[in-house]
Amino acid sequence: MQTSICFVDSYKFHPSRKITLILAPFDGGQPKSGVEEGPQHLLDAGLQSQLEELGWTTSIDEPLKDLDLLGLKKDASDVHGIVKRPNMVSLASQRIHDAVKTAALKNTLPLTIGGDHSIAIGTVSGFFEAQPDACLLWIDAHADINTISTTESGNLHGCPVSFVMGLDKESWPPHFKWLRPNLRADRIAYIGLRDVDKGEKKILKDLGITAFSMYHVDKYGIGKVVEMALKAINPENNRPVHVSYDVDAIDPLFVQATGTPVKDGLTLREGLFIVEEVAATGNLAALDVVETNPSLALNETHVLDTVRVGCAIARCALGETLL
Ligand SMILES: NC(=[NH2+])NCCC[C@H](N)C(=O)O
Ligand SMILES: [Mn+2]
Ligand SMILES: [Mn+2]
Numbered sequence: 341m342q343t344s345i346c347f348v349d350s351y352k353f354h355p356s357r358k359i360t361l362i363l364a365p366f367d368g369g370q371p372k373s374g375v376e377e378g379p380q381h382l383l384d385a386g387l388q389s390q391l392e393e394l395g396w397t398t399s400i401d402e403p404l405k406d407l408d409l410l411g412l413k414k415d416a417s418d419v420h421g422i423v424k425r426p427n428m429v430s431l432a433s434q435r436i437h438d439a440v441k442t443a444a445l446k447n448t449l450p451l452t453i454g455g456d457h458s459i460a461i462g463t464v465s466g467f468f469e470a471q472p473d474a475c476l477l478w479i480d481a482h483a484d485i486n487t488i489s490t491t492e493s494g495n496l497h498g499c500p501v502s503f504v505m506g507l508d509k510e511s512w513p514p515h516f517k518w519l520r521p522n523l524r525a526d527r528i529a530y531i532g533l534r535d536v537d538k539g540e541k542k543i544l545k546d547l548g549i550t551a552f553s554m555y556h557v558d559k560y561g562i563g564k565v566v567e568m569a570l571k572a573i574n575p576e577n578n579r580p581v582h583v584s585y586d587v588d589a590i591d592p593l594f595v596q597a598t599g600t601p602v603k604d605g606l607t608l609r610e611g612l613f614i615v616e617e618v619a620a621t622g623n624l625a626a627l628d629v630v631e632t633n634p635s636l637a638l639n640e641t642h643v644l645d646t647v648r649v650g651c652a653i654a655r656c657a658l659g660e661t662l663l
Contacts, residue, residue, distance in 0.1 A: 350622045351449075351550065351619075351622055351624060351625075351659075352623060353471075353580045353623065353624075353625040354448075354453060354625065356397075356447070357445075358396065358397045358439065358447065358448040358449065358516060359391060359396045359397070359398045359399075359448060359449045359450075359451050359658070360375065360396075360398075360400075360401050360439070360442075360443035360446070360448040360449070360450050360451070361387075361388060361398050361399070361400045361401070361451050361453065362400075362401045362402075362403060362436065362439050362440060362443065362450055362451065362452040362453070363379040363402045363403075363411075363453055364379065364432070364452055364454045364455035364459045364465075364630075365378065365379050365380065365404060365454075365455060366404060366432050366454060366455040366458070366593075367413075367452040367456055368409070368412065368413060368425045368428035368432060368456070368458065368496070369425070369429050369456040369457065369458025369459070369496040369500075370456045370458070370496075370497040370535055370600075371495065372636065373635065374519050374633040374634060374636055375454065375456050375599055375631060375633040376409070376455065377633075377635065378454055378455055378590050378630075378631075378632040378633065378650070379430075379454070380456065381451040381632065381643070381647045381650075382453055382629070382632070382647055382650050384647075385644075385647045385648065385650075385651050386395065386651070387453075387650075387651050387654060390651060390654075390655055391451075391654065391655070391658055394655060394658055394659045394660055395573055395659070396449075396658060399479065401443065402521075403436055403438065403439035404432055404435055404436070407431060407432060407435065408420060409432070409578075409610075412425075412427065412428040413428060415427070415428070419515035419654045420486070420515075422491065422494040423488055423491065423513060424494045424495060425496065426496070426513035426515045426516070429458045429515075429540075430513070430515035430518070430519075431515075432458075432459065433459060433461040433465075433519075434462065434518050434519075434580050435462070436452065436459050436463060436466065437461075437465050437469075437519075438462075438464035438466065439452075439462075439466070440452060440462060440463050440466030440470075440626065441466035441469050444466070444470035444471060444625070444626065448464075448546075449624070449625060449626060449627070450541055450563050450626045451511075451626075451627045451628075451629075452626075452627070452629075452630075453628075453629050453630075454628065454629065454630030455571055455630055456497040456521075456599065456630060456631060457480070457484055457497040457498075457500055457584075457630045457631055457632065458495075458496040458497040458500055459500075459563075459628070460584050460630070461496075461500045461503045461504060461516075461519065461627055462505070463582070463584065463628050464500070464501075464523060464582065464584065465503075465505040465519055465520065465521070465522060465523075466574065467503050467582050467625075467626045468522040468523060469491040469514060469520075469522060471497060471509075471580045471625060472522065472629075473579050473580065474527070474579055474580045474581070474625065475527040475528070475573035475579045475580050475581055475582070476523060476527060476573070476581075476582045476583075476584060477528075477530075477570070477581060477582070477583045477584070477614075477618065478528060478529070478530045478531075479502065479530075479531050479532050479583065479584070479585045479588070479611070479614055479615075480530065480532055480584075480585075480586035480588065480589050481533065481534050481536050481588045481600070481601075481605055482498065482536065482588070482591055482600065483530060483531055483536045483537075483543075483544060483551070484497065484498055484499065484500050484538045484586075485499070485501040485502050485507070485540050485543050485544065485554060485577060486502060486539060486540055487499065487507045487508035487511065487543070488502075488509075488513070489508050489511055489539075490513040490540065490543070490645050491539075492537060497599075498628060501523070503516065503521065503638070504519075504522065504552045505521055505523045505524075505525065505528075506519055506521025507519070507543065521582040524567065524598065525547040525548060525549050526573070526642075528549060528550070529549075529550035529551070529552070529569040529570075529573045530544075530549070530550070530551040530552060530569075531552045531565060531566065531569055531589070531590035532557070532611075533552070533553040533554070534554045534602050534604060535600075535602040536553075537606055547640040550568075550569060550572040550573065552565045552568070552569060554604055557610065562606070562613050563617075565612070566613070566614055566617045567617075570617075570618070570621065573659055574623065576602075576623075577621060577623065579623065580621075580623060580624075580625030580626070581618055581621070581625060581626075582625060582626040582627070582628075582645075583615060583618055583621040583624065583626070583627050583628070584627075584628040584630070585615070585627065585628060585630065585653050585657075587629065587630070587631050587632050587646065587653070588600055588601055588602060588605070589605060589606055590605055590608060590610075591604065591605035591606060591608075592604070592605065594607070594608040594611075594645060594649055595632075595646050595649050596631060596637055596638065596643070596646060597633050597634050597635075597636050597640040597642050597643055597647075598632060598633055599631060599633050599647035604639065611649070611653070612652055612653065612656045615653055615656045616657075616661055618657060619656065619659055619661070620661075623624055624658075627654065627658075629650050629653050629654055632635050632646050632647060634646070634647065
């Protein structure tokens with residue numbers, strides 16, 4: 341059978357097709373090293389030229405370049421109660437915040453490559469400062485909405501959503517004074533959830549946040565789920581959409597090299613379909629691809645598989661659609 345590539349030709353918020361590729365080689369939000377190598381692996385796999393082939397002009401920003409991440413990681417005093425590395429996470433996310441905001445204000449689409457998901461404290465707050473009307477689609481096995489009071493692990497990659505929403509602000513480590521929460525509960529929807537902590541479930545319920553777990557994907561099918569998710573956060577189809585994509589949303593069968601894999605996830609096609617569908621609305625305006633950790637793979641094939649999935653998520657979001 342003949343296959344051809346068709347291009348989604350209208351990105352409403354980015355008609356001139358410019359991307360700022362923001363590299364966030366950061367591992368301070370969780371305990372497993374290696375996730376900071378994610379961005380380099382995606383670049384080595386040809387991400388930048390793949391995006392250019394889709395008609396995007398790309399430039400690279402490295403906002404963490406001047407940070408002594410290794411030094412910060414060694415600082416044993418960087419704790420706040422049970423919370424690990426608040427200083428390191430705050431410093432990095434503030435720089436990422438600035439980079440994403442600047443990229444968006446220059447009318448380029450910020451594509452941030454992680455790194456662990458704590459960097460979304462910066463990507464979401466930065467993007468929403470530039471685009472206050474935006475909405476957020478969080479693709480993940482986890483809700484990442486633990487607060488300083490509910491987190492059991494103390495890992496900040498499990499907390500970014502609570503920070504950008506300003507939950508439990510009274511308990512924040514002082515380092516986050518710079519952060520102005522700007523995400524409302526009716527502007528976020530989740531897809532792919534299957535490992536949500538007890539405290540997180542209560543928050544989702546109390547705030548009435550739109551959340552589709554794997555149960556809903558099985559029940560309604562991925563097409564209907566994406567439709568319902570977008571309808572909830574973008575009813576008039578006129579808001580810029582930020583997609584924050586944790587690769588562990590996809591089943592470990594396809595994505596092995598990630599820090600907190602959870603079985604029974606999205607198939608690869610379901611995972612790619614989500615971003616294809618957002619691309620088709622023309623509203624995609626910011627994207628994060630996070631939590632690829634090449635050093636957790638059992639073999640080289642697993643590394644390549646995971647890195648390829650990361651690149652495919654970006655390509656599908658940015659207009660590659662297989663017919
Ligand atoms: N971005 C992630 N992979 N997050 C995993 C979070 C796991 C757990 N809920 C925690 O708070 O520690
Ligand atoms: Mn996750
Ligand atoms: Mn996550």
